[in-house]
Amino acid sequence: xxxxxxxxxxxxxxxxxxxxxxxxxxxxxxxxxxxxxxxxxxxxxxxxxxxxxxxxxxxxxxxxxxxxxxxxxxxxxxxxxxxxxxxxxxxxxxxxxxxxxxxxxxxxxxxxxxx
Numbered sequence: 375x376x377x378x379x380x381x382x383x384x385x386x387x388x389x390x391x392x393x394x395x396x397x398x399x400x401x402x403x404x405x406x407x408x409x410x411x412x413x414x415x416x417x418x419x420x421x422x423x424x425x426x427x428x429x430x431x432x433x434x435x436x437x438x439x440x441x442x443x444x445x446x447x448x449x450x451x452x453x454x455x456x457x458x459x460x461x462x463x464x465x466x467x468x469x470x471x472x473x474x475x476x477x478x479x480x481x482x483x484x485x486x487x488x489x
Contacts (some may be wrong), residue, residue: 381426383407383415395457396428412442416449436487463488
């Protein structure tokens, strides 16, 4: 008899770094639950709609994600494991766009700090 795949809440969408971390920790046989915020991942876990949450709490460049530590404390959750995931970000443009033509880039503040 096959056991049920773990339901794992992540902040972000499929193919995000959080989903990659979930695959690295649990393997590919999981059900990913996409959430728009880290708080929502906690709400989903608390309401038993997920079995686990993958949540970034440290970033080697940007440092500690203190709001996420606060969520873990406030929800009284326990940390069950750790995943180290090397991150590579790339600046991409449409074909024909020259690097010197790019005047500014907009992204998430943590992602910008990683560049």
